[in-house]
Amino acid sequence: MFEIAQEQPADVWEVEALYDLCFAPGREALSSYRLRDGVPKVPELSLIARDRHGILAGAIRFWPVHVGDAPALLLGPVAVHPTRQGEGLGGILIHHSLDRTGELGWPRVMLVGDYPYYSRFGFEKLEGVEMPPPTNPDRVLGVGNWDGIEGAVRKWDSAPDAAAE
Numbered sequence: 124m125f126e127i128a129q130e131q132p133a134d135v136w137e138v139e140a141l142y143d144l145c146f147a148p149g150r151e152a153l154s155s156y157r158l159r160d161g162v163p164k165v166p167e168l169s170l171i172a173r174d175r176h177g178i179l180a181g182a183i184r185f186w187p188v189h190v191g192d193a194p195a196l197l198l199g200p201v202a203v204h205p206t207r208q209g210e211g212l213g214g215i216l217i218h219h220s221l222d223r224t225g226e227l228g229w230p231r232v233m234l235v236g237d238y239p240y241y242s243r244f245g246f247e248k249l250e251g252v253e254m255p256p257p258t259n260p261d262r263v264l265g266v267g268n269w270d271g272i273e274g275a276v277r278k279w280d281s282a283p284d285a286a287a288e
Contacts, residue, residue: 125172125180125212127219130164134171138182145202154255155235158197159186162279165196167227168220172212180207183216185224190233190252191274195265196224198234217244221266231267233276238264252276 130138168185183201187194198220203212221244224232233249234241235258246264251273254263 124175125215126175127170127172127215129166130169130171130182130184134179134182137179138171138184141179141182141202141204142200144205146200154258155197155199157255158188158276158278160278162186165227165229168196168223170216170220172216174207178204180204181212181216183220185220185232187229187279188233189277189279190231190272193231193272194229195272195276196229196232197276198232199236214244221245224267229267231265231269231272233263233265235259235262236264237262 165185165187168183170183171179172181174180181201181203184199186197186199188197189195198217201213201216203210203216221232224230233252234246235254236246238246238248238261241264245266247266248261249263249265249269252263252265252269253275254260255276
């Protein structure tokens, strides 16, 4: 069993260590990190999971971005400690957070990832949405209302407390 909670400032070092463990060196050089740099994450959707001993088992974060002129959320990173992988925790974190995006006023979520994994959460390949290079366009996925939304993904330029359409 896991306790899911909103990430707190005191959790940051532990979450960053988990991401360092789970992802290749140089992860911060990816284009998705340039979109996050200097932009506050959406706190209500940035979650951690601890096991019954209080040990960090997983984490997920969301960041606001613009796609063309429309607001969207960029999911990621999501990570599960290697000793806890295969227990469904990644899915729990994704479902739990995606269930809250609409109630918080965010109509669409995107990510850069593997379609076979993320399709089970409703993600589809986004046509006409351009991540900064170098990003494989086949890995740009989205869920939610993407009707008529296309263009370049840009860094958020205002506070992530409202997602006005």
